[in-house]
Amino acid sequence: MTTLATEQSQVLVPGPMMLGQGVERYRVTGGGATVLALAAGDELEIVDPEGCQVCELIAFDQTGMSDPRLLAIAVGNGSGRVPSSSEPAAVSILSAGLHDSRRVRAGLERVGIDMAKVQAAAPLRLFDVDMPPNSNARVVAHADVACVVAAPGGAMSAHGGAPPTDLIAYVHRSKPDGVDTEPLLPTPLADPSQDFIVLASTARAYQVSKRDWFQVVDMEGRQCSDFQCFAVADLEAGSELGLDATITRSLMGASCPAPGLYSKFFNAKMQPLVEVVQDTVGRHDTFNTACNARYYEEMGYPGHINCTDNINGVLDPFGVAARRGWEAINFFYNTQVDDANQIYLDEPWSRPGDYVLLRALEDLVCVSTACPCDVDAANGWNPTDIAVRVYPAANMFKKATAIRMTADSEAQLTQETGFHSRTSALTRSFSEYCGYWLADHYTAHGAVEEYWACRQAAVAIDLSPLRKYEVTGPDAEVLMQTCVTRNVRKLADGQVVYTAMCHPTGGMIDDGTVFRLARENFRWIGGQLGYSGIWLREQAARLGLAVWVRNSTEQLHNLQVQGPNSRRILDEVIWTRPDQPTVGELGWFRFAIARIGDHDGIPIVVSRTGYTGELGFEVFCHPSDAPTVWDAIFEAGTPHGLVPMGLTALDMLRIEAGLVFAGHEFCDETDPYEAGIGFTVPLKTKEDEFIGRDALFDRRDNPQRRLVGLELDGGEPAALGDGVYVGRNHVGVITSGTISPILRKNIALCRMALPYNEIGTAVEVGKLDGHEKRISAEVVRHPFYDPDKSRVRA
Numbered sequence: 001m002t003t004l005a006t007e008q009s010q011v012l013v014p015g016p017m018m019l020g021q022g023v024e025r026y027r028v029t030g031g032g033a034t035v036l037a038l039a040a041g042d043e044l045e046i047v048d049p050e051g052c053q054v055c056e057l058i059a060f061d062q063t064g065m066s067d068p069r070l071l072a073i074a075v076g077n078g079s080g081r082v083p084s085s086s087e088p089a090a091v092s093i094l095s096a097g098l099h100d101s102r103r104v105r106a107g108l109e110r111v112g113i114d115m116a117k118v119q120a121a122a123p124l125r126l127f128d129v130d131m132p133p134n135s136n137a138r139v140v141a142h143a144d145v146a147c148v149v150a151a152p153g154g155a156m157s158a159h160g161g162a163p164p165t166d167l168i169a170y171v172h173r174s175k176p177d178g179v180d181t182e183p184l185l186p187t188p189l190a191d192p193s194q195d196f197i198v199l200a201s202t203a204r205a206y207q208v209s210k211r212d213w214f215q216v217v218d219m220e221g222r223q224c225s226d227f228q229c230f231a232v233a234d235l236e237a238g239s240e241l242g243l244d245a246t247i248t249r250s251l252m253g254a255s256c257p258a259p260g261l262y263s264k265f266f267n268a269k270m271q272p273l274v275e276v277v278q279d280t281v282g283r284h285d286t287f288n289t290a291c292n293a294r295y296y297e298e299m300g301y302p303g304h305i306n307c308t309d310n311i312n313g314v315l316d317p318f319g320v321a322a323r324r325g326w327e328a329i330n331f332f333y334n335t336q337v338d339d340a341n342q343i344y345l346d347e348p349w350s351r352p353g354d355y356v357l358l359r360a361l362e363d364l365v366c367v368s369t370a371c372p373c374d375v376d377a378a379n380g381w382n383p384t385d386i387a388v389r390v391y392p393a394a395n396m397f398k399k400a401t402a403i404r405m406t407a408d409s410e411a412q413l414t415q416e417t418g419f420h421s422r423t424s425a426l427t428r429s430f431s432e433y434c435g436y437w438l439a440d441h442y443t444a445h446g447a448v449e450e451y452w453a454c455r456q457a458a459v460a461i462d463l464s465p466l467r468k469y470e471v472t473g474p475d476a477e478v479l480m481q482t483c484v485t486r487n488v489r490k491l492a493d494g495q496v497v498y499t500a501m502c503h504p505t506g507g508m509i510d511d512g513t514v515f516r517l518a519r520e521n522f523r524w525i526g527g528q529l530g531y532s533g534i535w536l537r538e539q540a541a542r543l544g545l546a547v548w549v550r551n552s553t554e555q556l557h558n559l560q561v562q563g564p565n566s567r568r569i570l571d572e573v574i575w576t577r578p579d580q581p582t583v584g585e586l587g588w589f590r591f592a593i594a595r596i597g598d599h600d601g602i603p604i605v606v607s608r609t610g611y612t613g614e615l616g617f618e619v620f621c622h623p624s625d626a627p628t629v630w631d632a633i634f635e636a637g638t639p640h641g642l643v644p645m646g647l648t649a650l651d652m653l654r655i656e657a658g659l660v661f662a663g664h665e666f667c668d669e670t671d672p673y674e675a676g677i678g679f680t681v682p683l684k685t686k687e688d689e690f691i692g693r694d695a696l697f698d699r700r701d702n703p704q705r706r707l708v709g710l711e712l713d714g715g716e717p718a719a720l721g722d723g724v725y726v727g728r729n730h731v732g733v734i735t736s737g738t739i740s741p742i743l744r745k746n747i748a749l750c751r752m753a754l755p756y757n758e759i760g761t762a763v764e765v766g767k768l769d770g771h772e773k774r775i776s777a778e779v780v781r782h783p784f785y786d787p788d789k790s791r792v793r794a
Contacts, residue, residue, distance in 0.1 A: 022176025026149075027410045028055075030164035030554070033093045033150035035107050038141040041174030043074060046126055046149070050165040050537065051133035051548045054152055055126040056089050059145040064112040066121035070145050073124075075138040088123040089152030091115070104148070106191075111146055118148070129162070133537055133548065138172075156555035158605045158620050159593050160517055163470060163552040189215065189357070189397060194390035198225070200383040201372030203310035205318065207232070208360040211393035213277065216368055217355040218332050219387050222348045222380030224371040226290040226307045226328035229273055230320070232363040240320055241267040243274070243329055245286035256284050256329075259399040259414070261429065264361070265329065273364060278357035280402035280411045281350045285330035287343055291373050292325040299375055307369045318365050331356050333371075333378060347377045354411065357397060403435045405530040417464035418557040418626025426644055434465035434527070439646040447648035451741055454612055454653055457641030458563035460633060461650055463611070464623075467512075468552045469533040471522040475545035480514060480522050483539055485672065485696070487686040491516040494581075496589040496607055500672040500680045501532055502692030506699050507668040508675060509535055511660060513609060515591060523552075527662050539691070557623045561633060561642075562616030564791075569637040570617055574606055575599060583617070588793050596621075596632050604629065611650065613657025613786060615794045655738045655749060657792075658709070658783030664720055664735045665707060665749060671699045674751060676707030676782075706757040707735070709782025710748040712765060712775050715739065718748035723770040724763050724777070731756045734765060740784060747784050748777070 028034050030053065038044060038059075046055050059070035094105055094115065105115070126137045141147070153164025188195065193212070197219075198204045203226075208214050216225050228242045243265045249255060252262045257276050264272040290311060296304035312322040332348040370386040373379050391397075402411035415436050417423075423439045424430075430437040439462065441447045453459050471480060480488045486499035495516055501509045512526030526532040536549045561570055571583040573596060580592040583606065591607035602625045610616030621629045634642060651661075658676065660666055666675035673681070673696075681696055712718060718737030723730050737748035748765070756763060759779050767773035781787060 022173035024171040024173070026169040026171070028149050028151045028167040028169055030151050030166050030551075031093070031153050033090050033104055033148055034169070035104050035146055035148045036169065036171060038145050038147050038171065039174065040141055040143050042141050043138050043172040043174070044071075044141070044147060044149075045136060045138045045170040045172060047134060047136045047168040047170070048127055048131060048165075049134060049168060050550045051131055051135065052129050052162055052550065053127065053131075053165045053167060054089075054129060055137075055167055056148075056150040056152060057124040057126065057139065058088060058090055058118065058121045058148040058150075059124075059141070060108075060111075060113050060117065060121075060147075061143055061145055064117055066117060068122045068124065070143055071124055071139045071141060071147070073126075073137060074140045088118065088121055088150070090123065090148050090150040091119050093150055093152060094118060094148075108146065108148070113146065133541065155622050155624060156552055157603045158556060158622060159603050160470070160521065163550050163555040165550050188389050188391075190391045190395045192389040193392050194388070196388055198368050198370045198386040198388060200370045200385050201305055201310075203307065203314045203367055203369040204388070205314040205365065205367045206388065206390070208364045208366055208390055209393070210360055210363045213357060213359050213391040213393070213395060213397060214366070215355050215357045215387075215389045215391070216331055217353065217387035217389065218281075218348070218350040219352065220384040221350050221352040221354065222332075222382070223350065223384045223386060224333040224348060224373070224378050225331045225386045226311070226326070226369040226371060227331055227366070228290075228311065228326060228328045229364045229366040230318075231267070231271070231273060232365060234267075235318060235320070235365060241269055241271075242327065244268045245327060245329065249286060256286050258282060259401050260432070263399070272361050274358045274360055276356060277359050277397055278355070278400045278413065280354045280413070281332060281348070281356070282401055283332070283334050283349045284356075285333035285335040287335060287337075288330060288333070289325040290328040290330065290369065291371060291378075294324065296375070301375055304375070305372045307371055310369055310372075311367050314367055315365075320365075330371075345376065345378060347380045351411070399437075401432050406534065415554075417462055418621070418623030419462045419464065419559060419630050421627050422630045423462055423644065427646070429646070431647060433647070434467070436465040438462060438465065439644070441646040441648050442644050445643055447646065447652070448741060450643060450645040450649040451652050453641060453643045454563045454614055454645060454649065455742060456564065457643075458561060458565040458569055458637055459643055459645035459649075460630070460637070461560040461562065461611075461645045462557075463560055463618075464557035464626075465553070466558065467526045467528065467530045467533060468556045469524045469536065470550045470552050471524055471536065471547060472520060472550075473545075473547035474520060475540070475547040476520050476522050479536060479540050479543070479545050479547045479549075480524070481688050482543065482690055483536055484514060485681045485686075485690060485692070486514070487682055487688075488514060488516070488522070489688070493518055494590055494592065496591055496609055498589070498680060500675075500677060501526070501535070502671070502696070503668060504692055504695060506671040506692045506695035508666045508670055508672060509668065510662065511666070511675075511677065511680075515605075515607070555622060556620050557626050558618050558620045559626075559630065559633065560610050560612075560616060560618050561637070562610045562612045562614050562645075564615055564794075565637075565640040565642070566614075566616050569633065569640050569642060570606065570619070572636040573597070573632050574604070574619075575601060586617070596629055602628060610792070611659055612653040613659065613783065613789070614653070614791055616792070651736075652738045652741070655736050655747065656740050656743070656783065656785040658749070658787075660707075661736065665751070670751070671696060673700055673703060674705045674707065676749070703754055705732075705751050705753050708732075708750050708752045708757045709780045709784055710734075710750050710763070710765070710777045711780045712737075712746040712748060712777040714775060715746060716767075716775060717746055718750075718765050718775070718777075723766040724750050724752065725766050725770065725774070726756060726763055728771075730770070731763065743784060745784075749782065752779070
């Protein structure tokens with residue numbers, strides 16, 4: 001007899017929506033603080049994901065007074081109360097000029113708590129400096145309180161130390177239905193001049209003055225908001241020229257503007273009306289109209305409330321004529337165009353609190369909706385509210401997108417590197433890379449001149465977004481030996497090795513370098529967003545190892561100095577102790593603990609590494625020291641032809657040198673052999689087990705694809721994803737391509753099926769659909785330039 005299943009499988013939706021009723025999640029940035037409102041009986045759970053991070057809690061009652069008895073440790077690792085004679089670490093954090101600090105101070109001041117009361121407070125301290133990863137503790141509020149949560153920690157020296165790391169705070173509400181759960185940390189980015197809610201299935205019109213900022217916030221996540229606006233001057237002149245998506249796409253060259261150079265929305269006169277300044281989602285619709293009566297009628301829902309009718313209603317007082325279908329910018333509406341050129345939709349990517357921040361370029365009449373669609377996935381099947389906030393022009397907000405390290409991580413806005421004050425004075429062309437703004441090229445030079453400077457003199461490249469992790473503890477060597485393909489046991493102190501990190505299937509997680517600082521101290525530097533660090537922590541927990549993996553990316557920024565003159569430039573700038581090699585003595589894939597200038601100078605680490613195929617070095621320093629380090633290097637380097645270099649020229653150099661790039665030459669389905677870095681897998685000499693070893697034996701002995709070099713006819717470069725063919729047979733895919741200035745050739749890297757990887761094999765690179773346009777090509781030796789690496793070893 002067959003029985004029916006009583007439980008239906010659930011779709012996993014990562015992020016805050018899965019926490020359950022009455023549970024809230026907040027991120028406390030390492031070295032920072034936040035403030036939360038707790039009601040009597042609420043539990044505050046603090047989790048230290050990376051370990052070794054102290055937490056301080058300060059609670060204030062409704063009179064603004066701090067009392068140690070307001071919070072009590074219920075469960076977990078509490079190390080007691082800080083002595084009253086000790087100033088809370090939160091004082092120095094809140095006294096800093098950081099944006100988050102200003103927001104926390106503003107939140108406290110709104111409930112009558114000033115810095116004098118914070119200084120006089122008696123904090124509760126959770127965790128010790130040697131606590132393991134994922135330590136947690138719970139405290140219970142005995143009254144309604146405002147609770148400051150701080151993750152104190154000083155700047156980490158480039159020579160080593162403990163970086164301050166993030167804490168995660170969970171609030172478990174004792175009465176989730178009867179308590180105001182809004183945190184005291186204000187959601188607004190500044191003091192708003194307008195602050196209102198667009199209720200679900202409604203619209204609202206509002207006016208914004210020129211140069212003012214305004215923010216459209218998805219309050220509960222996965223909710224669309226149609227937006228349209230008009231210049232007041234146009235309406236007064238009787239002209240109804242709203243945002244025109246077709247004009248905008250044509251001028252911006254993108255499906256939707258984004259923060260950066262290409263960030264403006266235009267009307268039909270090609271007049272910019274608004275600029276996108278910050279965007280935490282990045283997926284919006286500019287192809288469809290706002291939902292309208294005809295759409296619902298065709299779906300079988302005549303009479304359904306719709307955004308077009310709502311927009312008509314709220315714009316009528318401004319004399320704007322009604323329309324049957326409003327062209328609109330559909331914020332958070334997740335539409336795409338498939339291979340058959342069909343527009344399709346899915347649930348929005350937006351999470352609770354995600355937003356778009358815009359700036360008015362004219363005096364505007366605006367309209368925002370909270371879309372009522374409940375018959376498809378447009379609003380996740382559940383229409384909710386939208387918030388709109390307007391901020392005066394006197395405020396200043398930096399351009400930023402947002403990234404998430406994992407699907408359930410909080411969004412992190414694009415940051416500026418420690419060198420940004422210097423690079424931004426030389427160019428306005430920046431791209432987002434791994435959560436930071438990096439220069440594409442520099443105004444006074446351009447990519448080709450920067451390229452030749454690297455080949456003939458020297459360049460400086462800001463590559464601070466590379467992810468750095470401090471791997472320390474008695475089992476640090478065991479962890480690294482287990483998680484990377486190279487034999488870490490053979491590393492001497494002061495040595496670096498380039499390696500792959502693989503899944504059990506042999507597919508690559510990342511490539512990167514391992515620095516051995518001491519017997520129990522390693523530094524992992526990878527290029528991806530940061531999953532490699534999470535992977536290391538997961539494996540340490542799985543194996544029960546005594547090791548800490550702490551993110552130091554925000555504590556160590558790095559400048560690559562590359563080119564034939566790089567050694568003599570840095571030799572004039574860098575001082576090392578007698579027990580450390582000088583710049584002139586530093587061997588390939590070695591590093592030195594050093595300083596700028598003399599023994600009292602800025603602490604740095606200098607390594608003989610790079611990403612150009614030229615002789616070169618990397619200089620690592622704390623972000624606060626970065627401008628001074630830049631100045632010292634350029635003061636010494638300018639007479640030697642040193643110029644700044646951006647990502648465009650770097651890509652040309654690394655392709656010529658055959659250096660791989662994540663998302664191009666490898667992904668998690670590509671093994672190191674297929675990525676062209678099989679030399680990082682010493683299967684014959686590394687006797688210890690490591691993750692992916694068995695799979696890599698099989699992949700090595702049964703290869704399917706190999707990375708090869710191609711030389712193409714003509715001057716049209718190959719692009720990532722272009723198919724490579726022999727007749728009708730699709731035998732490969734382009735991973736990277738460029739026109740080589742020094743070789744004067746059209747070259748590309750290609751992942752090629754065997755047996756077409758033999759040098760001299762004739763193939764064709766397909767454009768358009770792969771068949772309607774072909775470019776003749778030939779398999780050639782790579783690296784294309786200096787294949788024996790004589791220059792980098794010089």
